[in-house]
Amino acid sequence: MAKRNSKILPGAEAYRIADLLHSAAIHLLRTVRAQDRSAGIGPAQLSALSVLVFGGPRSLKELAEAEQVRPPTMSRIVVGLERARLVRRKVTDDKRRMLLEATARGVKILQEGRRKRVEMLVRALQEVSEDELRAAATAAEFMRKLVGKLS
Amino acid sequence: MAKRNSKILPGAEAYRIADLLHSAAIHLLRTVRAQDRSAGIGPAQLSALSVLVFGGPRSLKELAEAEQVRPPTMSRIVVGLERARLVRRKVTDDKRRMLLEATARGVKILQEGRRKRVEMLVRALQEVSEDELRAAATAAEFMRKLVGKLS
């Protein structure tokens, strides 16, 4: 039952899990996005901002890598965050680079987004067992690791 | 430990789980999308096609509801699927409605996408324990239920 490494999986089971994860990710994001839209911030901006708030300032390239997008994509995301005054640029010795950091407003907006998401979650959790909740935490962690292995 | 209903959650834990799920969903989709792009199909098209293949034919409005998007959004997704000859329209008695159904090609493409995703997953699972795998399955199921409660 608790065998350490499973080198081979039954195909049907792997398919099922892949589909479940994919579908769950799509629908979770769609639902959450509705909340975030009220803050006037898209999911990619929110996620990038989150990296800066919890991970500290970094360059555009580093942020792009953390978010698994290409530099031009992150460049535009940052433009949006700057326009909303959620992120600011700082010059560095290397004049090609920039350091991106969240503004106080950025921190506040992020926490507000978290608050809304968590309120949704808590509402939904009213009838959910603690077992399932623990499973969710474990699996979110698993998905994070999984994506790391995929990239 | 196995208390049935948790009416109130410690705030910090709920925040953490909400963030983990959000972040994991974003990054999982970004990674998987790279695979799907090679099939020339976007994630929304793939997800809608999946509903038609596994759930059977239905109207545009029903498909929009299943996918939690607005009718104009689904209208455009369907145009893309039709252009790629993955979906076809059937007329009904009610001439306002249409029935959308997957073509043979649509079924094939979907299974191909599944194959690619599952190959990624299996590769990544080489060093993952069965415990974590079970946790992933449980949590994907949890996320699905959670989204149902949120919508």
Add this chain to the structure above:
DNA sequence: GTTAATTAGTTAGCATAGCTAACTATATTT
């Protein structure tokens, strides 16, 4: 030290995907 190569970021242009508002066409209700 000047030139070449590399690195950081942006711009331009394309596609997908989300939304609302406003429209057409058909069905249903009054």
Add this chain to the structure above:
DNA sequence: AAATATAGTTAGCTATGCTAACTAATTAAC
């Protein structure tokens, strides 16, 4: 018959993804 409701589309906005091609700055080569 007329009003209302329903199904889907069109138009137009924004956000996000990409590649290719560009500028500017730094580092490496010679």
